[in-house]
Amino acid sequence: MNAPAMLPVLTLPITTRRLIIREYATADTLAVTENVCENLYWEHHATEPPSAAQISALILWAVQEQSIKPRINYYLAATRKDSGAVIGEAVLRITDPINRQGEIGFGVARKFWKQGFATEMGQVLLGAAFGQMKLHRVLAQCAPENKSSIRVMQKLGLAREGLLRDVAQARGKWWSTVVYSILEHEYAKISKVTKS
Numbered sequence: 001m002n003a004p005a006m007l008p009v010l011t012l013p014i015t016t017r018r019l020i021i022r023e024y025a026t027a028d029t030l031a032v033t034e035n036v037c038e039n040l041y042w043e044h045h046a047t048e049p050p051s052a053a054q055i056s057a058l059i060l061w062a063v064q065e066q067s068i069k070p071r072i073n074y075y076l077a078a079t080r081k082d083s084g085a086v087i088g089e090a091v092l093r094i095t096d097p098i099n100r101q102g103e104i105g106f107g108v109a110r111k112f113w114k115q116g117f118a119t120e121m122g123q124v125l126l127g128a129a130f131g132q133m134k135l136h137r138v139l140a141q142c143a144p145e146n147k148s149s150i151r152v153m154q155k156l157g158l159a160r161e162g163l164l165r166d167v168a169q170a171r172g173k174w175w176s177t178v179v180y181s182i183l184e185h186e187y188a189k190i191s192k193v194t195k196s
């Protein structure tokens, strides 16, 4: 992918009602490992649950990405404002800077599911994507069986684009992915409604 020499840089941390979305530090590795240790977390992923070494490598990669210029990967920690605990991950990738395309993703530790945290993270990510990063289209994707992730995408205002069938073979079966997206003018409309 050709990244232009200049890309906007996301200003962090970002504070929401209950969360602070910030850069990862290597000291977060244990918290992330604990957050994703349950098999249920990986139920709808076409990958085996990662080992401790793989999680360490992921956090190290996230930290290294912080100084890459131009920066296209924002793999961020979602922490609770009240306790400082890392409760999830918020991801923004600039997948095609020339055409202003991006992708968001989110994950929340099992004990915090169904409390609106992923939706709160997604709102931050969309605000960053269409605000500071000036993207035109943002997508999110997950397995079609991942009902809570689909619900989050819908709550964020993303529209279903379609089903990519059998895109990966893992854990003894074929995996499909459902793609949702939102365009900048659609986001402008819903963010105006939310603000008023």
Ligand SMILES: CC(C)(COP(=O)(O)OP(=O)(O)OC[C@H]1O[C@@H](n2cnc3c(N)ncnc32)[C@H](O)[C@@H]1OP(=O)(O)O)[C@@H](O)C(=O)NCCC(=O)NCCS
Pocket (backbone or CB within 6 Å): 040, 041, 042, 044, 105, 106, 107, 108, 109, 112, 113, 114, 115, 116, 117, 118, 119, 120, 141, 142, 146, 147, 148, 149, 151, 152
């Ligand atoms: C998907 C995930 C991020 C959702 O996080 P969350 O903080 O629980 O999400 P929210 O609370 O903001 O919203 C979840 C919504 O899904 C709904 N939901 C949960 N389970 C559901 C199910 N089985 N069927 C239908 N809806 C479901 C909730 O009721 C809620 O909707 P509501 O607000 O209208 O009631 C979380 O389950 C997770 O981290 N899973 C593992 C990683 C993952 O799959 N990440 C996303 C795909 S890459």
